[in-house]
Amino acid sequence: xxxxxxxxxxxxxxxxxxxxxxxxxxxxxxxxxxxxxxxxxxxxxxxxxxxxxxxxxxxxxxxxxxxxxxxxxxxxxxxxxxxxxxxxxxxxxxxxxxxxxxxxxxxxxxxxxxxxxxxxxxxxxxxxxxxxxxxxxxxxxxxxxxxxxxxxxxxxxxxxxxxxxxxxxxxxxxxxxxx
Numbered sequence: 209x210x211x212x213x214x215x216x217x218x219x220x221x222x223x224x225x226x227x228x229x230x231x232x233x234x235x236x237x238x239x240x241x242x243x244x245x246x247x248x249x250x251x252x253x254x255x256x257x258x259x260x261x262x263x264x265x266x267x268x269x270x271x272x273x274x275x276x277x278x279x280x281x282x283x284x285x286x287x288x289x290x291x292x293x294x295x296x297x298x299x300x301x302x303x304x305x306x307x308x309x310x311x312x313x314x315x316x317x318x319x320x321x322x323x324x325x326x327x328x329x330x331x332x333x334x335x336x337x338x339x340x341x342x343x344x345x346x347x348x349x350x351x352x353x354x355x356x357x358x359x360x361x362x363x364x365x366x367x368x369x370x371x372x373x374x375x376x377x378x379x380x381x382x383x384x385x386x387x
Contacts, residue, residue, distance in 0.1 A: 228355040230305060236355055237302045240276050240377075244268045246359065248375040255368050261285045264373075266298075274302040277312070290320035292333060296341075306349040311341040 228236075250262035266280035277299050284292040296314040300307055316337045321330040340346070354361045359376040 227351045228353055228360075230350045232355055233307075233350050233353050234274075234302050236360070237274075237276070237307070240268050240271060242268050242271055245378045246278075246375050247378075248373045250371055250373045252369055252371045262371075262373075264375075269297070276300045286320075290318075292337075293317045293319070294337065303347075306347040308345070308347045310344060310346065314341045 245267045246264070248262075248264040248266075250264065252260040252262060254260075262282060262284050264280055264282040266278045268276055268278045270277040277297065280294075280296045280298055282294045282296070284294075286292060294314060294316050297312040299310045299312055301310075314337075316334060318330050318333055321327075321333075348362060348364065352363050354363075356374075359374070362371075362373040362375070364371045364373075
């Protein structure tokens with residue numbers, strides 16, 4: 209569920225994790241139920257080697273075949289005194305080779321940048337948020353997903369950053385192989 213704004217995390221945890229097959233991912237995706245919760249801990253590393261921590265907490269609010277709608281609260285820690293909090297309703301659809309995420313509702317709150325001298329920086333953060341929520345083609349390829357015992361890991365590499373999202377699902381249900 210987490211993949212829409214996070215650059216890549218540290219690659220070390222993935223050295224032992226292989227990407228899961230689309231069949232395995234779809235099986236796990238189909239097991240989500242209304243009320244299931246996720247928490248994702250993300251490490252983002254930018255091209256200039258600066259780092260950012262992200263915490264996402266979400267839960268499934270509705271489900272249809274190959275579609276999950278979940279509520280998400282994401283906290284971006286941008287240093288000691290700056291945080292960005294995003295609350296959103298996101299629709300996630302499982303496709304053949306990837307899942308897509310589309311924002312249905314979203315709100316941003318930027319704390320720690322109220323000084324008028326930082327208005328330009330704050331505007332850039334808000335503009336970046338608006339760009340992400342207006343993106344209708346936000347997809348995460350299944351090759352970026354590795355299922356784990358307690359959830360999943362998503363690794364995304366972009367031109368400006370790398371994000372590794374380690375997600376835990378409660379309650380956890382092991383995927384059953386269809387016969």
